[in-house]
Amino acid sequence: xxxxxxxxxxxxxxxxxxxxxxxxxxxxxxxxxxxxxxxxxxxxxxxxxxxxxxxxxxxxxxxxxxxxxxxxxxxxxxxxxxxxxxxxxxxxxxxxxxxxxxxxxxxxxxxxxxxxxxxxxxxxxxxxxxxxxxxxxxxxxxxxxxxxxxxxxxxxxxxxxxxxxxxxxxxxxxxxxxxxxxxxxxxxxxxxxxxxxxxxx
Amino acid sequence: xxxxxxxxxxxxxxxxxxxxxxxxxxxxxxxxxxxxxxxxxxxxxxxxxxxxxxxxxxxxxxxxxxxxxxxxxxxxxxxxxxxxxxxxxxxxxxxxxxxxxxxxxxxxxxxxxxxxxxxxxxxxxxxxxxxxxxxxxxxxxxxxxxxxxxxxxxxxxxxxxxxxxxxxxxxxxxxxxxxxxxxxxxxxxxxxxxxxxxxxxxxxxxxxxxxxxxxxxxxxxxxxxxxxxxxxxxxxxxxxxxxxxxxxxxxxxxxxxxxxxxxxxxxxxxxxxxxxxxxxxxxxxxxxxxxxxxxxxxxxxxxxxxxxxxxxxxxxxxxxxxxxxxxxxxxxxxxxxxxxxxxxxxxxxxxxxxxxxxxxxxxxxxxxxxxxxxxxxxxxxxxxxxxxxxxxxxxxxxxxxxxxxxxxxxxxxxxxxxxxxxxxxxxxxxxxxxxxxxxxxxxxxxxxxxxxxxxxxxxxxxxxxxxxxxxxxxxxxxxxxxxxxxxxxxxxxxxxxxxxxxxxxxxxxxxxxxxxxxxxxxxxxxxxxxxxxxxxxxxxxxxxxxxxxxxxxxxxxxxxxxxxxxxxxxxxxxxxxxxxxxxxxxxxxxxxxxxxxxxxxxxxxxxxxxxxxxxxxxxxxxxxxxxxxxxxxxxxxxxxxxxxxxxxxxxxxxxxxxxxxxxxxxxxxxxxxxxxxxxxxxxxxxxxxxxxxxxxxxxxxxxxxxxxxxxxxxxxxxxxxxxxxxxxxxxxxxxxxxxxxxxxxxxxxxxxxxxxxxxxxxxxxxxxxxxxxxxxxxxxxx
Numbered sequence: 012x013x014x015x016x017x018x019x020x021x022x023x024x025x026x027x028x029x030x031x032x033x034x035x036x037x038x039x040x041x042x043x044x045x046x047x048x049x050x051x052x053x054x055x056x057x058x059x060x061x062x063x064x065x066x067x068x069x070x071x072x073x074x075x076x077x078x079x080x081x082x083x084x085x086x087x088x089x090x091x092x093x094x095x096x097x098x099x100x101x102x103x104x105x106x107x108x109x110x111x112x113x114x115x116x117x118x119x120x121x122x123x124x125x126x127x128x129x130x131x132x133x134x135x136x137x138x139x140x141x142x143x144x145x146x147x148x149x150x151x152x153x154x155x156x157x158x159x160x161x162x163x164x165x166x167x168x169x170x171x172x173x174x175x176x177x178x179x180x181x182x183x184x185x186x187x188x189x190x191x192x193x194x195x196x197x198x199x200x201x202x203x204x205x206x207x208x209x210x211x212x
Numbered sequence: 213x214x215x216x217x218x219x220x221x222x223x224x225x226x227x228x229x230x231x232x233x234x235x236x237x238x239x240x241x242x243x244x245x246x247x248x249x250x251x252x253x254x255x256x257x258x259x260x261x262x263x264x265x266x267x268x269x270x271x272x273x274x275x276x277x278x279x280x281x282x283x284x285x286x287x288x289x290x291x292x293x294x295x296x297x298x299x300x301x302x303x304x305x306x307x308x309x310x311x312x313x314x315x316x317x318x319x320x321x322x323x324x325x326x327x328x329x330x331x332x333x334x335x336x337x338x339x340x341x342x343x344x345x346x347x348x349x350x351x352x353x354x355x356x357x358x359x360x361x362x363x364x365x366x367x368x369x370x371x372x373x374x375x376x377x378x379x380x381x382x383x384x385x386x387x388x389x390x391x392x393x394x395x396x397x398x399x400x401x402x403x404x405x406x407x408x409x410x411x412x413x414x415x416x417x418x419x420x421x422x423x424x425x426x427x428x429x430x431x432x433x434x435x436x437x438x439x440x441x442x443x444x445x446x447x448x449x450x451x452x453x454x455x456x457x458x459x460x461x462x463x464x465x466x467x468x469x470x471x472x473x474x475x476x477x478x479x480x481x482x483x484x485x486x487x488x489x490x491x492x493x494x495x496x497x498x499x500x501x502x503x504x505x506x507x508x509x510x511x512x513x514x515x516x517x518x519x520x521x522x523x524x525x526x527x528x529x530x531x532x533x534x535x536x537x538x539x540x541x542x543x544x545x546x547x548x549x550x551x552x553x554x555x556x557x558x559x560x561x562x563x564x565x566x567x568x569x570x571x572x573x574x575x576x577x578x579x580x581x582x583x584x585x586x587x588x589x590x591x592x593x594x595x596x597x598x599x600x601x602x603x604x605x606x607x608x609x610x611x612x613x614x615x616x617x618x619x620x621x622x623x624x625x626x627x628x629x630x631x632x633x634x635x636x637x638x639x640x641x642x643x644x645x646x647x648x649x650x651x652x653x654x655x656x657x658x659x660x661x662x663x664x665x666x667x668x669x670x671x672x673x674x675x676x677x678x679x680x681x682x683x684x685x686x687x688x689x690x691x692x693x694x695x696x697x698x699x700x701x702x703x704x705x706x707x708x709x710x711x712x713x714x715x716x717x718x719x720x721x722x723x724x725x726x727x728x729x730x731x732x733x734x735x736x737x738x739x740x741x742x743x744x745x746x747x748x749x750x751x752x753x754x755x756x757x758x759x760x761x762x763x764x765x766x767x768x769x770x771x772x773x774x775x776x777x778x779x780x781x782x783x784x785x786x787x788x789x790x791x792x793x794x795x796x797x798x799x800x801x802x803x804x805x806x807x808x809x810x811x812x813x814x815x816x817x818x819x820x821x822x823x824x825x826x827x828x829x830x831x832x833x834x835x836x837x838x839x840x841x842x843x844x845x846x847x848x849x850x851x852x853x854x855x856x857x858x859x860x861x862x863x864x865x866x867x868x869x870x871x872x873x874x875x876x877x878x879x880x881x882x883x884x885x886x887x888x889x890x891x892x893x894x895x896x897x898x899x900x901x902x903x904x905x906x907x908x909x910x911x912x913x914x915x916x917x918x919x920x921x922x923x924x925x926x927x928x929x930x931x932x933x934x935x936x937x938x939x940x941x942x943x944x945x946x947x948x949x950x951x952x953x954x955x956x957x958x959x960x961x962x963x964x965x966x967x968x969x970x971x972x973x974x975x976x977x978x979x980x981x982x983x984x985x986x987x988x989x990x991x992x993x994x
Contacts, residue, residue: 067356071756072757076357102359111359126360176364176366198369200366
């Protein structure tokens with residue numbers, strides 16, 4: 012189980028502004044006005060299973076990548092991300108455990124701590140879907156624009172280790188629906204997910 | 213024998229010499245006195261005995277402190293862990309502190325990344341060939357798409373073959389890291405405790421510095437997190453605790469013993485005068501003993517003092533005998549002293565002889581104790597003989613209430629038969645106890661509480677620290693040779709691990725490859741043109757953009773001109789990790805191979821023999837310490853035998869009566885045999901200190917037997933004699949009974965042995981050492 016340490020070290024490599032230690036999630040910021048209303052409407056109206064289309068822009072690649080799949084949230088904290096197609100995989104996050112399946116077999120089982128970027132995504136998604144403003148607040152500085160019919164959340168990681176890797180997330184939604192998630196990683200890697208309620212099982 | 217009839221006053225010159233001696237002893241103690249409390253200086257020096265001059269306190273392992281923070285919530289604990297680490301890092305007494313945060317500083321990480329093509333264990337020929345590059349790029353292409361990439365995405369342009377991962381993997385390899393929680397700090401498996409490890413600058417046995425540091429850590433923690441609990445363990449913390457236990461026990465038991473003896477004296481005589489009078493020979497003996505030990509050894513150990521004071525309590529017998537005999541109307545105190553002197557001197561000289569043999573051993577603690585007791589006993593005996601009578605005055609003391617069991621005056625014949633049967637039974641117990649329960653583990657004598665040991669085991673387990681018992685040592689003439697030999701041995705070490713004899717190993721070569729290896733790696737880098745061509749092809753196949761891997765090409769170009777890293781040019785954090793594994797000893801270099809989970813030391817020895825390397829040795833610190841203990845035990849046994857022989861000669865010379873000598877010796881033998889058998893029946897594992905106890909029992913029993921065997925004619929004399937010996941035995945039994953309750957295993961061993969020994973010796977001496985009641989029937993006394 013030494014991977015977490017490795018990851019923490021690798022995250023430090025070639026990233027400017029390395030500072031040892033980070034802030035535990037104890038923030039004193041007040042909750043942005045309207046956040047509770049947004050989360051409450053999501054909890055009421057958003058189905059647990061969403062279909063997504065992800066567009067990835069990567070400065071290293073000639074072409075943008077298109078991925079399709081499903082995101083599923085099962086209260087209280089289980090998150091499943093399924094990607095279709097030849098590079099398909101299923102990532103299941105339960106509590107702090109992470110299981111990666113490819114081609115129908117379990118490829119890896121590891122701790123969420125070992126994958127800070129994914130842990131960041133999981134925290135955001137759990138906070139949104141689980142109507143848990145406290146979790147969201149603990150991990151991110153939050154800016155909320157718009158109103159419950161059409162809103163945009165800008166999330167900036169509070170944890171400095173995470174912040175070195177995950178620059179920020181922008182989440183759009185309205186009328187109880189989650190519509191888009193834009194993720195910006197260090198090194199110019201960008202992901203743009205469009206979400207809609209899943210059809211079928 | 214020619215005697216003064218009455219000599220009520222001590223000759224002035226004797227008093228002068230005595231006082232001068234005491235002042236001198238006091239002077240020595242005031243000028244040079246130093247009470248040592250470090251247990252290691254009492255015990256045999258195991259590291260030195262192993263023939264390997266490893267640093268004291270097993271080097272870096274001895275400098276490690278283990279910290280656990282509990283209480284509060286996990287976020288609070290993590291915050292406290294960070295704050296404490298930050299504060300401790302700044303202390304000059306601390307070399308390094310780790311709490312689970314990335315352990316390499318930025319500069320070290322940069323150096324590692326720069327030198328990865330020389331340092332990475334995966335850099336074998338063909339690692340960057342065309343086919344290999346195609347495979348690496350396929351994996352990196354997956355990483356760009358995967359939600360769980362193998363290599364962080366931002367490193368992909370610089371390091372497509374993931375050498376940084378291979379290198380860090382190697383550097384983290386030998387020990388499993390402790391669990392890390394969501395806050396990124398080390399925690400126990402159950403998550404309820406935050407963990408830190410700390411390397412002190414001072415050696416582990418520098419207890420004053422360590423104690424001060426522990427106080428600073430605790431005070432600092434109190435500032436940071438007053439609501440949480442900090443527990444500290446590690447060799448130095450344990451040693452500091454042991455030292456304070458020793459100090460407390462010494463204080464407690466010398467006070468208790470003194471009070472008990474004073475109480476007993478007061479009860480016997482209903483007067484306070486004998487209390488301070490008896491303190492005189494004891495005090496003089498103590499002072500002289502402590503002064504002489506200080507002069508000879510340069511210091512006196514706390515355990516020597518604790519032991520010595522109790523053992524010297526035996527010298528209370530001398531004034532007791534005098535008091536018991538000095539209140540007869542018929543004789544003055546100095547007359548009594550004169551008539552007692554032959555028996556007193558015989559007892560004292562025999563006892564001193566036994567301890568003289570002990571004083572000659574190489575076991576510092578034993579030698580100190582021997583010298584201390586032998587000096588103290590002789591001084592106490594002389595003080596009783598020459599100083600006390602003058603102070604007793606003409607009238608002596610009030611009649612003592614001597615607790616003499618009357619039937620011992622004329623023991624029934626059956627008593628001897630019973631004793632004989634008991635001794636036979638005891639001999640059978642000794643003969644059939646197989647194996648003999650020797651305790652060869654030095655740590656069994658450790659005064660550390662079970663609670664502290666449990667804490668140490670717990671923190672050690674949670675922090676996943678290596679075994680400190682077994683070590684392999686490779687010798688070499690230069691650093692390069694040491695590293696090369698270690699590298700050459702690594703495949704065999706892998707086999708050893710695969711065989712299951714050891715769970716893991718750690719070597720210097722893991723942290724720093726030899727120069728030769730680094731140069732081979734450098735020379736095996738593909739040339740620029742081939743590399744650029746292969747890379748272009750592989751990148752195109754995977755859909756990477758042109759130039760996406762330019763940082764990789766740049767890094768490889770600079771690697772071609774790099775000089776190999778050496779211990780001097782290694783980044784400081786890594787040099788620090790290397791230091792305990794690679795050290796200079798005079799002209800030679802030692803490469804230490806630390807082992808963990810050694811399940812089969814025999815197989816390990818076999819493996820070492822099979823390597824057929826004269827430069828390779830296996831050091832088993834525990835076996836060494838056991839061998840040392842066994843050696844000292846055999847030595848102590850031999851000395852006991854020699855001591856008894858010498859005592860026999862002394863007895864024969866002094867008494868000029870083979871019959872009386874035989875009676876005395878058979879009483880001593882019976883006392884020893886019965887005491888030993890009783891210990892065995894009580895399921896006690898015998899240590900060196902039980903042997904010391906038996907030595908002491910020998911001295912006591914000699915005293916009792918010598919007094920019991922005095923050829924006394926009158927019933928009154930015999931009654932008085934029995935009374936004074938009984939009082940002596942009672943006082944000794946009380947003091948050592950107390951000692952058997954001590955928290956220090958060493959004192960407990962001594963207390964129990966002597967308590968049993970006193971009971972059996974007294975009975976044996978009373979029954980065996982008296983001339984047969986039928987050859988000197990009491991009725992015939994004139």
